[in-house]
Amino acid sequence: MLPNSVTSKGLVFVVALVFCLLFFYNAIEDKRGESAFAFNITRNVVRLEQIHSPLLKSLLKTGSSSSSSNGGVGRVRVSSNRSVAVDYKNSSSTTTTTTALLYYSSSSSTVSSTSSVEAATVEAGNATDGVVVCSENPPNLGTSVKVSKYPVPSIYQLEHRFSWLQPGGHWAPDDCKVLKRVALIVPFRCRAEHLLLFLQHMHPFLRKQQIDYTIFIVEQDGSGPFNRASLMNVGFKEALKIAPFDCFIFHDIDLLPEDERNLYTCPEYPRHMSVAIDSFQYKLPYTTIFGGVSAITREHFELLNGFSNSFWGWGGEDDDMANRLKHHNLFISRYPIAIARYTMLTHKKEKPNPNRYETLKTGKIKYDSDGLSNLQYEVKKMKRNLLYTWLLVEIGPRS
Numbered sequence: 001m002l003p004n005s006v007t008s009k010g011l012v013f014v015v016a017l018v019f020c021l022l023f024f025y026n027a028i029e030d031k032r033g034e035s036a037f038a039f040n041i042t043r044n045v046v047r048l049e050q051i052h053s054p055l056l057k058s059l060l061k062t063g064s065s066s067s068s069s070n071g072g073v074g075r076v077r078v079s080s081n082r083s084v085a086v087d088y089k090n091s092s093s094t095t096t097t098t099t100a101l102l103y104y105s106s107s108s109s110t111v112s113s114t115s116s117v118e119a120a121t122v123e124a125g126n127a128t129d130g131v132v133v134c135s136e137n138p139p140n141l142g143t144s145v146k147v148s149k150y151p152v153p154s155i156y157q158l159e160h161r162f163s164w165l166q167p168g169g170h171w172a173p174d175d176c177k178v179l180k181r182v183a184l185i186v187p188f189r190c191r192a193e194h195l196l197l198f199l200q201h202m203h204p205f206l207r208k209q210q211i212d213y214t215i216f217i218v219e220q221d222g223s224g225p226f227n228r229a230s231l232m233n234v235g236f237k238e239a240l241k242i243a244p245f246d247c248f249i250f251h252d253i254d255l256l257p258e259d260e261r262n263l264y265t266c267p268e269y270p271r272h273m274s275v276a277i278d279s280f281q282y283k284l285p286y287t288t289i290f291g292g293v294s295a296i297t298r299e300h301f302e303l304l305n306g307f308s309n310s311f312w313g314w315g316g317e318d319d320d321m322a323n324r325l326k327h328h329n330l331f332i333s334r335y336p337i338a339i340a341r342y343t344m345l346t347h348k349k350e351k352p353n354p355n356r357y358e359t360l361k362t363g364k365i366k367y368d369s370d371g372l373s374n375l376q377y378e379v380k381k382m383k384r385n386l387l388y389t390w391l392l393v394e395i396g397p398r399s
């Protein structure tokens with residue numbers, strides 16, 4: 001019996017040693033600071049990717065404390081690619097809110113790192129009477145979706161292909177209920193080919209993610225300077241006349257997502273989605289960038305007073321929004337570079353607005369007076385096509 005016991009003791013020692021080595025290896029690796037990480041909080045799962053160990057520690061701490069207080073946390077799973085998922089389950093039917101402290105960083109591996117601590121709210125228990133609630137982490141999401149730029153389909157072909165859509169460019173899963181409604185707001189003018197490629201790409205993409213969504217194409221009438229920001233404000237206001245949307249995704253028409261894990265939902269804090277664009281070598285140009293594609297909840301967009309209406313012509317309005325976010329102490333959240341990837345459709349460069357830096361400077365004193373609150377426009381036409389809701393809009397007098 002003795003040799004056996006010695007063998008098992010030896011085995012335990014070896015296993016313990018391996019764990020220790022792994023632990024130290026990870027600790028050292030974390031010190032080196034692989035920077036980018038992101039998290040995705042859903043109703044019952046906290047998912048983190050490429051994390052630092054302090055984050056895991058705080059998460060584990062939260063997990064153990066709340067499992068003793070209300071039985072909220074089921075298990076923490078750590079997978080080989082260093083992503084962590086925490087399953088929240090609650091036996092009671094009432095929704096329990098658990099607060100977890102998460103480290104948050106908007107940095108990427110190409111940009112210097114800044115970290116801060118964010119209090120994230122995680123709701124547990126999502127059973128509503130007799131209705132199955134859709135998972136916000138839908139199964140079988142592709143990591144590399146083909147982006148087709150050619151041939152350009154016709155509207156007729158797309159309507160035939162996407163006959164599962166409901167009028168207005170709307171779809172929602174029919175086998176489960178999505179709790180948050182998403183409106184995609186797309187500023188538009190003179191980009192017919194891009195529109196077709198965008199619709200061809202986005203409808204199957206969003207359906208795969210099980211999003212309850214509606215696509216709004218907000219077209220500026222006339223030939224005056226383009227006002228992207230005002231069109232997005234109009235989209236916000238007009239969409240809310242149609243349905244009580246919870247989440248708004250402001251989307252350039254020439255950006256097509258390449259990874260289905262890039263969920264079109266609104267997290268706790270506004271999310272900048274187009275982190276890595278092919279034409280920018282898949283690198284984040286600067287940390288406060290908020291242009292391209294971004295997701296904001298209805299509540300936050302109202303708090304921010306929307307976008308500024310003062311930017312006519314290309315550029316500046318997205319940086320003004322970044323200033324607004326900072327002014328209201330809202331972080332910019334981001335998925336990692338490996339997920340938030342986009343292909344940009346080619347077009348000739350817009351003429352930049354020469355006054356944009358000046359407008360950006362003066363913008364700081366008028367967050368409350370310039371935005372949703374002073375938006376002037378007229379809806380010239382509105383049509384609920386199968387593929388999208390179309391709004392033709394004249395933006396009010398230039399201020």
Ligand SMILES: [Mn+2]
Nearest residue numbers: 252254344347
């Ligand atoms: Mn563009």
